[in-house]
Amino acid sequence: MFKLNLKIALRNLWKNKGFSLINIGGLAIGLACCLMLMLYVNYEWSYDKQYKNLDHIYLAKLNMKFNGNIASTGAVPNKLAAAALEEIPGIKNAARMAHTNGNRLFSRDQNKFKLKAEYVDPSFIKILSYNFLMGNANTALNDPNSIIITSSTAKKLFGNVDPIGQSVKWDNLKDLKISAVIEDMPKNQSIQFDVLHPWAFFDQINPNDKKNGWGSITCGTLFELRDNVSLASINDLLKNFIVNKEPELKTYLYQPFLFPFKKNHLYNQFENGKVAGGKIDEVKLFAFLAICVLFIACINYMNLSTARSEKRAREVGVRKALGSARGSLMGQFMLESILLSFLAMMIAFALLEISLPYFNNLLAIHIQINYASVLFWTVLVGVALITGFLAGSYPAFYLSSFIPVKVLKGFKGNTGTLSFRRLLVVLQFTLSICMIISAIVVYDQIQFLKNKPLGFEQNNMVQLDLEGELRNPSKLELFKTQLKNSGAIISASEFAQQFTNGGSITGDISWPGKPAGDNSIISYRSTGFDFSNTIGAKIVAGRDFSPKFTADTSTSVMLNETAVKHMNLKNPVGTIITWADNPPLKVVGVIKDYFNEDIGKKVEPTIYYYNVKKSNVLLMRLNANQSLSTSIGNIKNISQQLNPAYPAQITFVNNGMEEKLQSERLLSVLSNIFGGFAIFISCLGLLGLALYMAEQRSKEISIRKVLGANLGDILVLLNKDFLKLVVISNIIAMPIAYILVNNWLQKYDYKTDINYLPFLLAIVASLCIAVLTVSLQTFKVAKANAIDALKYE
């Protein structure tokens, strides 16, 4: 029976090639979209899930209060790990981890690389299960001058030489010994590094950090809890842990708590000290999108299958008259749809393989299909089965319900189910229209952010890490002068860190008229001379730092506009402000707000002070009259002469700015692609309905034609019905889409206005596409010879 059914199913597919093509094609595209999204969701979902003891690993977070707002940060006092381990019984292990800004130079002979290093307590490698390829995991971090490296780092530095016991030069200063090599970590882990230093080494290079009080938060901390210890009880003990040690911190709250490490990647947003989503929202959205696309494809199949009900009805009647039970008929239809969904799955799989590299490239992620994984195949087969069942369920129930006597007498399916199918089509289109509108609005927002004046000139601006010889102020001056003389740059200024990164904040600044109890957070950045010229920002009042004024190197500061507004200063220039225990500082200039950290967010109040020593980066304005490659070549040459130990790594500021829009671009690409597919598949659904209608109404149309209706009349008559559905879908979709995009835009301080244009575009697009699709079919019906349809009655 099964064999025969299978044979008949295949024959059916082959006989109706066009139909099968639409059906399998639609389903395959839907499945491919769905699989792609599921791979992405899985990629995000499996972040950090590789660690063995994950359920017991927690990350310390700290709730702090500023001006009534509670902020949660992953930075905690460096004393917390040891003290908590000693005083709180449920904690098994604790490890601090810290990294310096920027990568450090590691060199071995001529192999020089800037590598990402992490400084950790020895228990770090006990808490997180790294796979040691070489060396002893127990002793690897015992010696302050030993390091653990990843296998790809080992390859880079040593090639095929056994790295254990070999030494590398750190920052051109000190020899460090390789104690172990670990396997490269998967890309979807949140702690990424090339080199692991023992904490003792961190203490060596930052001798003052040891003396830090409880108030300074400088490192992250991992905790491992013992079995059967509840998180709540530990958090209760931790709540007042810091405040008990240092009661004056109470004004800033200073409540540490443990957060499950496995949630760290997906739940990264905190509001009022409680977790408030984060990346998980995006993942959920994509999972929802995956289900929607698949659902639309399934609806499609249902629609197309039932559209052929007349052809199948007779077969059902005969089979029933031959003694088939309803169950076995349903089985047959199910079999057909499962067969189809497996065929579609194969095509979808091929599509997926072809498009995956492109997709990875587009979104700058690294997703690979793991062919060895049982889970992958299970999911693949599972999705195909579920799709088959889902898509086949309605046709199976509907078609097998025919009463044989009626169908054998020439019944053509009943109109009650037509309205059900109309509902399905409306649903399809509603989803698709929502996607189209969202895609347009996301695109608008990206364009808006791209075109928003940044307040500084991002092109022709490069940055270079200050290290080695360049940390020496006189050498640095020489470097700058030589660069200017060579014509490579027109100005340069030191800056606290990479220009597009965030930076340090403080709550310690006071200004005239600051309300009591106001502990606002102000960002601070160190700069050199000529800062505003170099970045191309405007000075609104006063002046930039200049070597002409000796006070500029000690007691002058600049504010940005937001800071002036925040401090409510009427005449900012000349105002005296205080910052911690520094001498009183005088504001000499106000710089116009510029957006270098988050394009969509408001600018933070920022204070600028002159300090070359504390600056880690040199910002340079390239000479626009000289070609880019010549300028870069000049910079590299001069750097090579003055600072031979360090290869010059020049980064372009505009690349950094481009990366800021990464998550928006991802959303835009996904909603564009999947919105497009959704519309396409929905059109196939509409085509199915049109086919069905053509069968249903062929007699009516023939009679109308016999009565003298012309082609135009009939086309209007037929298309009207479908357009009604699309219009209804639009009416339903508009408010939903509006709410959706409005919600999404909430997270931006600067956002595009939602105007009628995306909505209008969606209406016009959906109507046009629908008319085109339906006309393909209705035209055929309207042109058909009337007698053919009437003869068989």
Added chain:
Amino acid sequence: MMIELKNIEKYYANKGVKSYILRHVTTSIKQGEFVSIMGPSGAGKSTLLNILGMLEEPTYGEYHFMGEDITAMNERKRIELYRNHIGFVFQAYHLIDEMTVAENIEAPLLYKKIPGAERKSRIADVLDRFNMVAKKDLFPNQLSGGQQQLVGIARALVAQPSIILADEPTGNLQSAQAEQIMDLFKKLNKEENITILQVTHSEKNALYGNRMLTIEDGVVKEDVQIK
């Protein structure tokens, strides 16, 4: 007694107005009879046949098939009984277009869950008897009307039913082919003692049988034995 009908009624209620198809039909059919149901269009012949074939249910009345009360029976048992005892032959043949001749004939055996080896031998047997061995792999649309109807009858016979219900089996055929089919029915009835019930318009076809039921306006008008 094979079939016993008592006071069978069938009507459709439309806005409170009942339109009767069958009224007070009471009759019985014995094993081995060849009954022709005659009557003008719309008299209720086909409805009666469908009720007998359990494809339709009477609105009212009792129907005993081989001593069992059909109207009180549940769906599964009815299908079971139906599979084992009833073969249908249609005016429009109603072969399944997607199946070959052999597969069409096999279909009822599949539903009866007859094992594969026996299925094969039965199909071979029937094909042989109907001289259609050469055509077994053709599809219905490659056959003439008469050949299709032969397949239809073969399909009805292969399950070895005790009764064949035929709704105008020759209605779509030319007279020569029609005669061939009717001869076949007569032979089956005589030699294999299969009960046959046919609905027909044609007096000539009715004479192949040994009993004639005439229905007019849903009522049995005449019931005569033919010598």
